[in-house]
Amino acid sequence: MRCLIGDDHPLMRQALAATVTGRWPAMIVEQAASFPEVWAAAAKAPEVCLVDLAMPGAEPVEGVARVREIAPETVILVVTGLTDPALLAKVRECGVTAILSKTFEAEELLAPIQAALGLPGGEETPSLTERQRDVLRLMGAGLTNKEIGLRLGIAPATVKIHVSRIITLMGAVNRTDAVFRAEKRGLVDRR
Structure with missing residues (x-):
């Protein structure tokens, strides 16, 4: 399986890549630092794409919509520090599977990937009291x-x-x- 990580901060890309490969060592991870780089890599149809909204090359909605257009079967998970509800609602309309906050612990980002891809090691429904x-x-x-x-x-x-x-x-x-x-x-x- 292939995972594309798009973020303009190298440390964030590396942390996400380490988290993904730490859980699924066989996962092939490609990194991109701008929306144009993400679009080029999305043409390879990765199974999952973790993408930030605030990257060079495009506005957030345009950037994510283009990823969806290029790779219609790819599971798109937005990982962002942006919290504007109107913007996030527009991004959600682009067909993303989830919008995740950058304030979470890295391990907490794995559950939506597991659920979306049907990978072993997690449950789709969180355990609530x-x-x-x-x-x-x-x-x-x-x-x-x-x-x-x-x-x-x-x-x-x-x-x-x-x-x-x-x-x-x-x-x-x-x-x-x-x-x-x-x-x-x-x-x-x-x-």
């Missing part, structure tokens, strides 16, 4: 931390801790993304 499921359900209903705390009889600060952990476990960049991912996996619905 019963309380986290309750908080997630209320997040899906659009409640604030304070409202969730009142509903569950816990302090807003405790809710904030649960929300943060849920975001991490879901591989999301924010609470909206966490709910979106949970809905896709059937963990929560908005009924």
Whole structure:
């Protein structure tokens, strides 16, 4: 299998490459530092592409959309430090599998790759506690931390801790993304 890593920071590329090959030593990893380099490498149809949004050569949405156009079968995982919800929503429309935050531990980035490619060594559905499921359900209903705390009889600060952990476990960049991912996996619905 082939993995393409696109990021304009060499240290980030190397860290992602080391993480991927640490889990799957047989994975062939190619690195690119700009969107044009990513596009050229995407023509080889890698199974997975980890791509940053803030790279030279194109605006984020254009850059990712072009990767999808060049490699329609490739699983695209965005790894970014950007958090603008409107931008991330447009990127998601490009057919990416997941949008992951650069603030996560490297190991936490592997679960979405495993799930998307059906690779061994991970589970698709994160293991949430019963309380986290309750908080997630209320997040899906659009409640604030304070409202969730009142509903569950816990302090807003405790809710904030649960929300943060849920975001991490879901591989999301924010609470909206966490709910979106949970809905896709059937963990929560908005009924």
